[in-house]
Structure formats: C-alpha cells, structure tokens
Amino acid sequence: MESIDARIVGRERELEELSRFVTAAGGRALVLRGDTGVGKSALLDHVVDLSAAEQHRVVRAAGVEAESGLPFAGLHQFLYPLLPSIERLDDQHRRAFDVVFGRGEGSPPSVMALGIAVLDLLSLVASQQPLLLALDDGQWFDTASIEVCGFVGRRLTGSSVRLVVGLRSDVPSGFDTAALPRLDVCTLxxxxxAHLLDLRNPGLDPRTRRLILDEAQGNPLALLELPPHVLRGGRAAGEREALPGYTGIPLPLRLQDVYGARVAALDDAVRAELLRGALDGVGAGTATGHGPGTRYRMRDADEAAAAGLLDIDPLTGDFVFRHPLVRSTVVQKATPNQRRAAHAALAHVHREDVERRAMHLAASTIDPDEQVASALEAAADSATLRGGSLAAVSWLTRAAELSESHEARSRRLGSAAFVAGHAGLLYRARELVRSDTAPGTDESPAAVVASAYVALYEDGDVxxxxRHVLAAIENLRDQGVRQPDEVLTRLVNLLLAVNQYASxxxxxxxxxxxxxxxGDLVPPxxxxxxxxxxxxxxxxxGVHERLKGxxxxxxxxxxxxxxxxCVAAYxxxxxGPHRPQLQRIVDREVETGAVASGMTMLHLIMLDQMAAGDWDEAERTGRRSLDLTTSHDHALFAHHTRAYLGLLAAMRGDTEQARKLQVTVDAWARPRGVGFLTQIADAIGTTAxxxxxxxxxxxxxxxxxTSPGTFTPYAHQAPRTLLDLVEAALHTGRTDQARRHALAAHRAGLPAVSPRLALVTYGALAMTATDPGEADDMYQRAVSHPAAADFPFELARIHLAHGIRLRHTQGRKAAHLSLTLAAExxxxxxTPAWAExxxxxxxxxxxxARTSTVRLATLTWQEHRIADLAAGGLTNKEIGARMHLSPRTVSSHLYRVFPKLGITSRAALRDALGTLPDDRGV
Structure with missing residues (x-):
C-alpha cells in the first residue's frame, strides 16, 4: 500500500471522486482521461483496491495496440472470466456470445443485441456479488468493443456493476464520444x-531536483523514471551546461517510447523542423525557454500538431511542444549528423546573438576551429556578466577542445578552471588543471591560478x-612579460587574496x-x-576616491x-551605498553564476547590515551564507562566516554562542596561519x-x-578594534595606554581613511582627553560627523562614554541627553547588556526607568521636513527626489530623528510630530 500511496501523491480531488464512485449506491461508469504517464493506471489500481475492500468482484482488462483492429478483442478480454455464467443465460443471449467467442456460426449480432446480452450477463454476475470492470488503455480497444462498452456503460443505473476505463487523451478513441462520465486526470x-520527487528520491542536489521538475512538468511517470536515470549517468545538474538552448536530459527508453513512435512517423522535413525547435529550447507545456534572445519559430509543422506532439501558443500563435518529454524525445531520436545540421542552421539564425550563435556553432563543429573557439570564449565572457558562470565553464572547456594550438588550448582550459573555481565547482577546477598538465611537466601559470585557488578556499592552505603563486609571478616576470596579461592579473589578484587571509x-x-x-603590468x-x-x-x-570610479x-x-x-570598500x-546592488546580484550568482563570489557578497552584505544596525537581517544573511559555504565544501568561507556570526552574537549579548564560534574558528585558522580569521576570533573575545x-x-x-599606541602592520582588525582597546584600557585603569592609543590613531590619519575610523578616532580622543574642552570638541566632531548615524553601535558607545564622563564632571543634568540617546x-x-x-x-x-528624548533634543529644519514627509506616507526615494537627497541620506536623517522623538517606527511619526512645540525644528 505504501508504494501505491506514493504513486497517487497530490490526487486528493481524484481520490475523493473515486471513493464516491465505489461506495455510492447503484451502478455507474467513469472514464479516467489523461496524458501518458500522468497516473491513470495508479488511480485504476486504487479503484481496484477500494472495490476489493468493499467485497466487490473485480475483472480487469487492458487494451493492446496490436489487437485494436480485431473485432471484439477487448470485449473478449473482460468477459472471458465470466464465461461460466453465460450458461445460465437464455438461448438468444448465449448464441450472441457464441458468435463473439468463435464458438458458433452465424452473423455477428448488432451492437444493441450484444449490448443487451452483456448487460444481462453482468447483472446476473452482480446479483451474487457487486462487480467492478476495470479497463486500462481503453484507446486501444477495437471499435466494436468500445461501442458495446459505451452502450453498457450508459445503462448501468440500478445495477451493482461499475465500469471504469483508463484512456489516453492524446490518442483519438471511440470512448471520446461514448457520452460516459469523465474524470480528467491532469498533471500534478x-x-x-516536488513532494512525489522528494518522497521517492530524497537528498537530490537542488539543481538536479529543479532540472527534473522542469523536465517532468508534473508527469508522475517522468518524476519516477528520470532521477535514477540521471544519477546513473553520473552528471549532476550542477555540472550540466547552463546553455540558452536545449536543456533537457537524456530519457530512459520507457519515456522515449511515450512519444517516440509518433516522432518517427513524421515526414523528414517536419522532424527536422521539430529538431531545430527542440535544440533551440522552444517552450513546452507550461514551461518556457531559458536564456536571452528570440526562439526559433517552427513552421509547416501541422502534421506534428495533428499527431499530438505540438500545441499552439494562444498568445503568439507559434508552435510549442506539448510536453518537455516531446522535446527531449525529438532530440534523442535524431542522429548525430541530424543534430549537427540543425545546430548549424540555428547558428545562422542567431548570427547577431553572441551566446546563442557560439553555442550552436560549437555543437555543429567536430574538428578544431579557432574561429568557433574564439566565438565560444566571447560567449563565456558575456555569460559571466549576467550571472552565467556555469555556462561559461562549459563554453570555455569546449573552446579548449576546438583550439588549433596547444598554447590556446592551455589558456582556455586555465580560464575554464578559473571560472569553475569561482562557480563553486572546485572538483571541476581540479579536473581541468589535471587535463592541462602532462606527466612530468610543471604547471602552467593558468593551472597555478586554479590549483592555488582550490587549495586556499577548500582548506585554507595559505x-x-x-608559495606557488609567488613563484609563478616571478617566472612570468623573469621571462620578460611586456604587456598586461590576463593570467598575470589573475595571479596578482590571487596573491593579494592569499596575503589578505595570511595577514x-x-x-x-x-x-x-x-x-x-x-610596474604598469599591474592593473589599477x-x-x-x-x-x-x-x-x-x-x-x-585616498582609496575611497579611487573606488568611486x-x-x-x-x-x-x-x-x-x-x-x-566591494571588499576594498568594506x-x-x-x-553601504553598494549593498543594494550586491543584494540584487547575489541571488543570480548563487543560482547559476559565480557561487564563490556570491559567498563573498553575502559576507559583505552581512557586514554592512551589522554596521548599520540591521542585526536581525545580518543574522539571516549569515545563516544563509553558512548553509551555502558548507554545502559547497568551501571550508575557508564557512569559517569566515562563523567568525562574523560570532562577532554578531557578541555584539547582541549572546556571549556563550559567541565564544563557541570563537573557539571553532580559532582552532581551525591558527594552525593554518589564517591570520585574518584569528584576528576576528580575538575581536569576538574582545567584544564578548x-x-x-x-x-x-x-x-x-x-x-x-595590536599593542596600545601602535597599529600592528597588516592586521586588519587593529584599526577596527580602536574603540574596544581604548574602552577596555580606561575601565581597567590604564588611562595612559588608552590615551596613547587614541593619539596614535589621530597621528596615523585614520579619520581620512574611512568615516567609521573618523567616528571612533574622535570618540576615543573624547574618552581619553584630560581637558574638558577638548573632550567636548572631539565628542561633537564624532556625533556630528555626516556618517555617524551609519554606525549606530559605535555611536551609542560614544554617547554612553561621554554621558558617564559628563555625569562625573558636570553633573547629572548634563549627562542626560547623551545617556538617553545611548540607551534608546x-x-x-x-543588545540587552549594553542597554542596561x-x-x-x-x-x-x-x-x-524610561524616558524619551522628545523634550531633550530638537530637530533641524531638514530633519523636521523629512520626518513630516515620511509621516505623510512618502518613501525614502520619493522624499529624496523632493529634497534632492539620496535615499540613503534620507534614511540616515530618519535614523537620527527616531531617537530624538522617542519612537522606533515610521508609523509613530505623525503622533510624535504633533507633540512638538511650534518652534521645534527651526
């Protein structure tokens, strides 16, 4: 019963109807009509099981295409088990059956005469025990049998006989006009x-799962047959070519047979037309094609439509495939020469489309061809810009195969390995490197890029x-490279990435x-x-200005x-200004593009969310990043993510979780010399x-x-923990060390490096100043910095430290505003600990116990205007357009307004503004 349940997943409507069919009083007939493989047989099995449970006698029969021309062949099938009861009929009815079963001579009885005889026989049998006749593949019953079944089925009322017929909707049949009640069995x-697929094939990787769902289009037979076939083929969906043309998967013979005979029966010209449409990804069923450009338009294919292979798109009037299985069958039934000819024709059709033309040219070419290889290389470049790194790997690999020289082949294999690494296919990158390196020879510079990339990101082997990247760069230099070179640039950038992690x-x-x-061989x-x-x-x-361009x-x-x-921007x-673009790009890259770049993008998005105080969003981003990095076996990125999650937990007050992550990261990173992560681990400990x-x-x-008064060279956390070290030193009585560190930050020019460093440098100077005038001046510099509100955690800590200082030096009233801003x-x-x-x-x-800043702080004219517009329902973008400000600037102003008004949401703005005196905001 378990297997049957799996086969009828998603059939609640049909099961309810079939239950009524079996249990309701009186005889009745029902036709189950649907496409091949849609699950009619499984539903027939279910009807049989229900009937058996109700103590019905069950007689089954199945139409056979080879017998569809034999008169009464179908009738003979399901009446044969009832032959013993024929002897109890009257002579006239027995003679009718004798003719049908070849046991007597005479003219065949009319449909009415035979139908009445069958009705009497069925009533006689059912008088002893209710009877179910279950007929499968009714479209293959002979005409005479169908006519009799139709006659009988329309006259079962009042009997204890039920007739259920399974019928293919794509093959014309006499049952179509038999006027019997019908239950259409649609695709799932x-x-x-998805539930059926997961039930039978748990643990499929996401891309394979998506590919099978798209190909099956809800057809249960395809959902059950495709997964083992795909997995036996040894090519997971993540390795498949993300091409803009035909994206089907090889079909097992059972699925090929569904449409194979009808495809084979087509005229050669029509079959060629369907092949061009299939290879170009013309839509099928409810699916649409993938990729850019216009699809091939199939013409003069009415014969295929009449055969049930094509439909007409109601919007465009174009031919589309009836089901993805039709498209796949057309491709697999074609010979290699036929497929190459179709691809050549399609390359000409798409001669203005870089990617589609190259894809079809490659598929139509056997021998090395430098022009085709170059076209594929250009297509790969185009694909990477739109998030198609998976396709780029395939195209570059094919370009290498079609290269006419060893040098070009090696270069293209290196590029394929480089992109594969960024696409998260580390094993594929290794394969490509090995295929480009002959036994006993040194790795090419391109191969060094790929192998060093894999070693770094897979296991943190800095x-x-x-060592390998430095040697490769030195070799290229010593060989006299004279102009900028793609491989050299990749080596340089990888060396910089390795050094960043090594710190x-x-x-x-x-x-x-x-x-x-x-010199100038290194790009800007x-x-x-x-x-x-x-x-x-x-x-x-000066880096910020260079980054703008x-x-x-x-x-x-x-x-x-x-x-x-964007790492440089961090x-x-x-x-901050680039986070929206990253958020738009990251989903695309994670799906079919540079997955590894997507991992870094998620890190960057998380870091900016942490900086801006969007901590719930940062937590979600971090969890998503951790799932992605672990599923792709990127150990370095996985621990990198854990480090940021630990830092976030420490800031939020979950110090137990923070320290667990600190230990995990440190234990992995320190033996490998990944100083970038060991520094973050120390920062987690500091923050916690x-x-x-x-x-x-x-x-x-x-x-x-870093030591007080210095910033350890090439320690990226040294300036980032400036405020931490100063606060910790002050609270432990190390005032000299705290002051020395604050002055060192000022002497190093940190305020000119970044807005955050400006904020914390001025804050540190304010905390450590012995002169009250200097302390107030530095505090004002900090809180009035244009970007201060972009870093609320640091700003609140500065407010808190200044409020504590004021309470001790100027009295309680002077400290009130700073402390209130910090608390809110x-x-x-x-972050409960800091708030308390x-x-x-x-x-x-x-x-x-609770107080509001509404009486303590005034709004500037600009803040008041922005708050008023926001209270009126305008978005930040709309407010910015009116006031000639960027949406981010509007957001920063609102961020300052909320604590001043003692509110936490836009919804409270109108009421809060209404409580202000008339002179507020001027």
Missing part, C-alpha cells in the same frame, strides 16, 4: 510534483598557495616588492586591492571583480568580554591584536 501541481607582514612586503617590479584595480586589503592604516588614504558601472564588471572592489567603510563587562579580559584580547539606540539594536548599562547610568542621574 508544482507542490505535489602557505602553499602563497603576515613579511609576505606583504615581499608582495609589494614583486608588484612594484611589475589590483593596486586598489593592494592598498585596501593589506594595511589600511598606512595605505588606505572603479565602482561607477557595476553591470560591466565580472562578478569576482565586483566582490574584490576596508574603508564605504560599502566588553558586553559582559569583563574589561580585563577585553583588554587582553584587544592587545592580542542599544534597545533598538536589541546605559539605563543604569540614566538612573544614576535621577531619570525615571
């Missing part, structure tokens, strides 16, 4: 199809990756020397990475170039200790990153 819904001063110095010797963007990823304290000034037109950049530039804290109020532990963690921000961020600390300080000023 998307949800039911040492060997660094080792000696390695960076060697890299600077090497890149300096290359790589120089940005060199300065931003390494030591932002000493090399970060480089990021001006993101849609023209390859996904890995976007991520590298290091100088200017990532500060949250818990354990300032001694916080200080010890902080000086593990911490509460909005949902601020509230405790407020209570020490004599403030009530």
């Amino acid at each position: 819904s998307e949800a039911a199809a 040492r060997s990756s660094q 080792d001063e000696a390695s960076w110095q060697r890299a600077h020397e090497l890149l300096g010797s290359l 963007n790589s120089r940005i990475y060199e300065d931003a990823w390494g030591d932002v304290v000493r090399r970060g000034t 480089a990021l001006a037109d993101l849609h023209r950049l390859e996904p890995w170039e976007i991520t590298r530039l 290091h100088v804290d200017t990532l 200790a500060l949250t818990d109020g354990d300032y001694e532990a916080a200080y010890l963690h902080a000086i593990g990153i 921000t911490f509460e909005r961020l949902a 600390r601020a509230r405790a300080e407020l209570r020490a000023t004599g403030a009530p």
Whole structure:
C-alpha cells in the first residue's frame, strides 16, 4: 500500500471522486482521461483496491495496440472470466456470445443485441456479488468493443456493476464520444510534483531536483523514471551546461517510447523542423525557454500538431511542444549528423546573438576551429556578466577542445578552471588543471591560478598557495612579460587574496616588492586591492576616491571583480551605498553564476547590515551564507562566516554562542596561519568580554591584536578594534595606554581613511582627553560627523562614554541627553547588556526607568521636513527626489530623528510630530 500511496501523491480531488464512485449506491461508469504517464493506471489500481475492500468482484482488462483492429478483442478480454455464467443465460443471449467467442456460426449480432446480452450477463454476475470492470488503455480497444462498452456503460443505473476505463487523451478513441462520465486526470501541481520527487528520491542536489521538475512538468511517470536515470549517468545538474538552448536530459527508453513512435512517423522535413525547435529550447507545456534572445519559430509543422506532439501558443500563435518529454524525445531520436545540421542552421539564425550563435556553432563543429573557439570564449565572457558562470565553464572547456594550438588550448582550459573555481565547482577546477598538465611537466601559470585557488578556499592552505603563486609571478616576470596579461592579473589578484587571509607582514612586503617590479603590468584595480586589503592604516588614504570610479558601472564588471572592489570598500567603510546592488546580484550568482563570489557578497552584505544596525537581517544573511559555504565544501568561507556570526552574537549579548564560534574558528585558522580569521576570533573575545563587562579580559584580547599606541602592520582588525582597546584600557585603569592609543590613531590619519575610523578616532580622543574642552570638541566632531548615524553601535558607545564622563564632571543634568540617546539606540539594536548599562547610568542621574528624548533634543529644519514627509506616507526615494537627497541620506536623517522623538517606527511619526512645540525644528 505504501508504494501505491506514493504513486497517487497530490490526487486528493481524484481520490475523493473515486471513493464516491465505489461506495455510492447503484451502478455507474467513469472514464479516467489523461496524458501518458500522468497516473491513470495508479488511480485504476486504487479503484481496484477500494472495490476489493468493499467485497466487490473485480475483472480487469487492458487494451493492446496490436489487437485494436480485431473485432471484439477487448470485449473478449473482460468477459472471458465470466464465461461460466453465460450458461445460465437464455438461448438468444448465449448464441450472441457464441458468435463473439468463435464458438458458433452465424452473423455477428448488432451492437444493441450484444449490448443487451452483456448487460444481462453482468447483472446476473452482480446479483451474487457487486462487480467492478476495470479497463486500462481503453484507446486501444477495437471499435466494436468500445461501442458495446459505451452502450453498457450508459445503462448501468440500478445495477451493482461499475465500469471504469483508463484512456489516453492524446490518442483519438471511440470512448471520446461514448457520452460516459469523465474524470480528467491532469498533471500534478508544482507542490505535489516536488513532494512525489522528494518522497521517492530524497537528498537530490537542488539543481538536479529543479532540472527534473522542469523536465517532468508534473508527469508522475517522468518524476519516477528520470532521477535514477540521471544519477546513473553520473552528471549532476550542477555540472550540466547552463546553455540558452536545449536543456533537457537524456530519457530512459520507457519515456522515449511515450512519444517516440509518433516522432518517427513524421515526414523528414517536419522532424527536422521539430529538431531545430527542440535544440533551440522552444517552450513546452507550461514551461518556457531559458536564456536571452528570440526562439526559433517552427513552421509547416501541422502534421506534428495533428499527431499530438505540438500545441499552439494562444498568445503568439507559434508552435510549442506539448510536453518537455516531446522535446527531449525529438532530440534523442535524431542522429548525430541530424543534430549537427540543425545546430548549424540555428547558428545562422542567431548570427547577431553572441551566446546563442557560439553555442550552436560549437555543437555543429567536430574538428578544431579557432574561429568557433574564439566565438565560444566571447560567449563565456558575456555569460559571466549576467550571472552565467556555469555556462561559461562549459563554453570555455569546449573552446579548449576546438583550439588549433596547444598554447590556446592551455589558456582556455586555465580560464575554464578559473571560472569553475569561482562557480563553486572546485572538483571541476581540479579536473581541468589535471587535463592541462602532462606527466612530468610543471604547471602552467593558468593551472597555478586554479590549483592555488582550490587549495586556499577548500582548506585554507595559505602557505602553499602563497608559495606557488609567488613563484609563478616571478617566472612570468623573469621571462620578460611586456604587456598586461590576463593570467598575470589573475595571479596578482590571487596573491593579494592569499596575503589578505595570511595577514603576515613579511609576505606583504615581499608582495609589494614583486608588484612594484611589475610596474604598469599591474592593473589599477589590483593596486586598489593592494592598498585596501593589506594595511589600511598606512595605505588606505585616498582609496575611497579611487573606488568611486572603479565602482561607477557595476553591470560591466565580472562578478569576482565586483566582490574584490566591494571588499576594498568594506576596508574603508564605504560599502553601504553598494549593498543594494550586491543584494540584487547575489541571488543570480548563487543560482547559476559565480557561487564563490556570491559567498563573498553575502559576507559583505552581512557586514554592512551589522554596521548599520540591521542585526536581525545580518543574522539571516549569515545563516544563509553558512548553509551555502558548507554545502559547497568551501571550508575557508564557512569559517569566515562563523567568525562574523560570532562577532554578531557578541555584539547582541549572546556571549556563550559567541565564544563557541570563537573557539571553532580559532582552532581551525591558527594552525593554518589564517591570520585574518584569528584576528576576528580575538575581536569576538574582545567584544564578548566588553558586553559582559569583563574589561580585563577585553583588554587582553584587544592587545592580542595590536599593542596600545601602535597599529600592528597588516592586521586588519587593529584599526577596527580602536574603540574596544581604548574602552577596555580606561575601565581597567590604564588611562595612559588608552590615551596613547587614541593619539596614535589621530597621528596615523585614520579619520581620512574611512568615516567609521573618523567616528571612533574622535570618540576615543573624547574618552581619553584630560581637558574638558577638548573632550567636548572631539565628542561633537564624532556625533556630528555626516556618517555617524551609519554606525549606530559605535555611536551609542560614544554617547554612553561621554554621558558617564559628563555625569562625573558636570553633573547629572548634563549627562542626560547623551545617556538617553545611548540607551534608546542599544534597545533598538536589541543588545540587552549594553542597554542596561546605559539605563543604569540614566538612573544614576535621577531619570525615571524610561524616558524619551522628545523634550531633550530638537530637530533641524531638514530633519523636521523629512520626518513630516515620511509621516505623510512618502518613501525614502520619493522624499529624496523632493529634497534632492539620496535615499540613503534620507534614511540616515530618519535614523537620527527616531531617537530624538522617542519612537522606533515610521508609523509613530505623525503622533510624535504633533507633540512638538511650534518652534521645534527651526
């Protein structure tokens, strides 16, 4: 029973109807009509089971195409088990059956005479026990049998006989006009199809699962037959070519037979027309084609439509395939020469479309052809820009196969391996590297890129990756490379990425020397990475301005170039304006593009959400990133994600979880020399200790990153923990160390490097100043910085520290505003330990348990205008258009307005504004 249940998943409507059919009083007939493989036989089995459970006698029969021309062949099938009862009929009815069964001579009886005889026989049998006649494949019954069944079926009322017929809807049959009640059996819904697939084939990888669902289009037979066939073929969907043409999968023989005979019976010209449509991905059923460009329009294919292979699209009037299985069958029934000829014709049709033309040219070509290889290379470049890295890997691999020289083949294989690594196909990258390296020979520079990339991201092997990449760059330099080279650029960028993770001063110095010797051979963007990823304290000034131009037109950049530039933007804290673009791009890349770049994009999105105080969203992004990185076996990125989740947990006050993640990250990263992650692990410890109020532990963690008064070279967390070290030092009585560190930040010019560093530098100077005037001046510089509201956690900590200082030096009233702003921000961020600390300080000023800043802070004219427009229902974009501001600037102003008004949402704006005195905001 379990297997039957699986076969009728998603058939609640049909099962309810069939239950009524079996249990209702009186005789009746029912035709189950649907496409091949849709599950009619499974429903017939269910009717049989229900009837048996009701103590009905069951007689089954099945039409056979080979016997469809034999008179009474079908009738003979289901009456044969009832022959013993014929002897109890009268002589006239017995003679009719004798003729039908070949036991007597005479003219065949009329349909009416035979039908009455059959009715009497069935009534006689059913008088002893209710009877079910279950006929499958009724379309293959002979005409005479169908006429008798129709006659009988219309006259079963009042008897104890039930007749159920399974019928294919794509084959004309006399049952179509028999006027019997009909139950149409349609394909499964998307949800039911997915449930059936998961029930029978749990654990399919997402792309294979999606491919099978698209191909089956709700057909249960296809859902059951395709998975084992695909898996036996050894090609998971993630490895398949994401091509803009035919994307079907090889069909098992049972599914080929569904439409194969009808395809074979077509005229050669019509079959060729269908093949061109199939190979170009013409729509099928409710599915649509994939990829850009216009589909091939099939013409003069009425014969195929008449055969039930094509339908007419009601919107365009074009021919479309009746089902994806038709399309797949057409392709598989064609010979290799026929497929190549069709691809050649399609390449001409799509001569203006770079990708489609190249794809069809490649499929039509056997021998090496440099022009086709170049076309494929151009198509791969185009595909990567629109999130098609999976397709690019296939095209570059095929371009290598069609290359006319070893040098071109090696270069293209290297590019394929490079893209495969970024597409998350690390095993594929390794295969491509091996296929380009002959036994006993050194790796090519392109192969070094791929193998070092895999070693770095799969297992965090910074040492060997660094060694191999450095040697490859030095070899190219020593060989006298004279102009910018794609492989050289990839080596340079990979070296910079390896060094970023290593965070080792000696390695960076060697890299600077090497890149300096290359001069203009190093592209401008790589120089940005060199300065931003390494030591932002000493090399970060001016990076922000250089990034503006480089990021001006993101849609023209390859996904890995976007991520590298945005990583640089993160290091100088200017990532915020680019987060919306990253969020739009990331889903595309994770699906069919550069998955590894998508992982980095998720890291960047999470970091900006953390910085902006969108901590719930940051948590969701981090969890998504962790699922993605672990499922693709990117150990480095997985631990990178855990590090950020640990830092977020520490900020939010979940210090137990933070420390668990800290230990996990540190234990993996430290033996491998991944200094980038060990620094974040130390930062987690620092933040968790500060949250818990354990300032001694916080200080010890902080000086593990950098010593007071210095910023350890090439330690990216050194400037980022400036405020942490200063606070921890002050709370443990190390005022000299705190002041020395704040002054060092100012001398290093950190305010010019990034807006966040400006905020925390001025905040640190305010916290450590001995002169009250200097403290107030630096505090005002911090809180009035244009980007201060973009970093609410740091701003709230500065408010809190300044409020504590004011309470001790100027009295409780002076501290009230700063402490209230801190408390409300911490509460909005949902970090209980920090919020309680601020509230405790407020209570020490004599403030009530809860207070609002509405009486304490005034709105500027601009803030008041923005708040008024927002209260009126305008979006940030609409407000920005009216006031000539960017939506992000509008958001920043509203962020400052909310705590001033003592509210937390836009919905409360109107009431809050109504409580302000008339002179507010002027």
